[in-house]
Amino acid sequence: MTNGYRLIHDELKDRRGSAIGLPCAAPDCRRLADGWGLVGEASHYGEDSMGRAVRWSNDLNDYAPLCDSHNNLLDRGGDWLYCPNGHYRATFGTHRNGRCKGCTRDSLRARYADPEYRARANARRRELAAARRTNGEPR
Numbered sequence: 635m636t637n638g639y640r641l642i643h644d645e646l647k648d649r650r651g652s653a654i655g656l657p658c659a660a661p662d663c664r665r666l667a668d669g670w671g672l673v674g675e676a677s678h679y680g681e682d683s684m685g686r687a688v689r690w691s692n693d694l695n696d697y698a699p700l701c702d703s704h705n706n707l708l709d710r711g712g713d714w715l716y717c718p719n720g721h722y723r724a725t726f727g728t729h730r731n732g733r734c735k736g737c738t739r740d741s742l743r744a745r746y747a748d749p750e751y752r753a754r755a756n757a758r759r760r761e762l763a764a765a766r767r768t769n770g771e772p773r
């Protein structure tokens with residue numbers, strides 16, 4: 635199978651050289667780029683050779699030098715200002731792996747709002763406490 639993602643990254647290197655060490659193109663970022671990142675619209679979705687979900691465009695101009703954290707950020711969708719779920723990034727912040735902190739908060743809230751989840755979490759806590767008692771550990 636021809637991997638379009640691999641092909642476009644090879645072509646980027648051939649035509650535009652390596653992006654490593656160039657200034658990251660994200661606004662206000664002072665880090666150096668770790669490679670080319672997609673800053674335009676993705677036109678293709680698929681998997682890389684490791685089976686990870688990737689997105690790409692076949693237009694070389696849709697790429698800019700990006701540091702790892704900004705590459706991760708855009709790989710998860712959205713743009714510089716907003717995450718794909720509309721959280722304003724400057725307000726909510728971003729985890730190191732590129733995940734929006736607003737999205738994490740929302741998914742935690744949704745989980746705790748689910749009575750079944752809470753029941754399971756409470757049962758688990760009781761089990762652990764019981765196990766500690768039978769092991770004679772201090773409470």
Ligand SMILES: [Zn+2]
Nearest residue numbers: 658663701704
């Ligand atoms: Zn950056």
Ligand SMILES: [Zn+2]
Nearest residue numbers: 717721734737
């Ligand atoms: Zn978000």
